Amino acid sequence: MALHAAAKQTETDPTEVVPDLETLIGYNMKRAYVAIQKDFRAALGEGGLSPRTFSALSLVVAHPDISQSSLARMLGIERSGLVAIIDELEHRKLLTRSVMPGDRRIQALMATPDGRVVYHDTLATVQAHEDRLLADLTAAEKETLMQLLKKIRLTDREST
Amino acid sequence: MALHAAAKQTETDPTEVVPDLETLIGYNMKRAYVAIQKDFRAALGEGGLSPRTFSALSLVVAHPDISQSSLARMLGIERSGLVAIIDELEHRKLLTRSVMPGDRRIQALMATPDGRVVYHDTLATVQAHEDRLLADLTAAEKETLMQLLKKIRLTDREST
DNA sequence: CGCATATTGTTAACTAGGTAAACAGTTTTG
């Protein structure tokens, strides 16, 4: 625990010897996350999908006939919170709910052809904006960042 | 309709032919950010400071006699949103508001001795938990991650 | 000086994105 070293007198000394926020991964992660999310919304404009709605659509495209409960688990949110998201996607005619034959509790989710098109277009748009936002990073740096982020995500033992 | 076969393919195929969420920095950033934030709250327990309250306290410790407006700008939030945060810190007796001589509009913020102690203790606690959460990363990887995150943050041209 | 304009802290109303609890319909299990 050499980390908690110099706690110097900060009363009138503005020279910032104090260990501060900037040394925390969490703080820098939040700043970066906010910047990227802002970019995402700017990329999709006024009537565009929100990040969470896009994530949901993406998973429905990748997993046809998925149930809302499974989808909620994948997204890491409660299934009650997913209802509004699916309502929105259904209203935009990007997916359909249909009763699962064999288990009438389940509403199987399926992306419409429109939904698949919107998904691919949106993904391309977001990727283009991310590339612009991250223009200061080399391809190798982006790859490194991606792998480090995935490593952190894996250490989150709660999210099934 | 003709895509039935293709749809069925992705159903059980984990090889991910479809470009997906995982290729987006933003998605992986969010997952990592959520994991770290959860860890932060767990580290500080039930009655602990929230991330934003800790950030505010940190900046007040580093910048004695700062005004609420300047602090809000540093935090990247509206000054109206800062009022509740400062209220909480004042109630916990971790800082004081005092009228700035020379400009009676300004409430100069100053951390109390208690506030400085709580700040340093909290920082140490959070750092320890981050170290545990990020145990899979080497020191070099953590340093790299930090620098890449700061690079992204810098590209956020709006926050002034 | 006087007056328009700007700034500060604050409140109020609103939004986004969730959680937790309860519920009816529908399996599943003992």
Place this chain on the structure above:
DNA sequence: CAAAACTGTTTACCTAGTTAACAATATGCG
């Protein structure tokens, strides 16, 4: 069959912000 569990849903609530308005105060300028 009865009890337990699961699914989608509604309802009430929470957190962390935003925007708009406001009074008090400060500043620029003719």
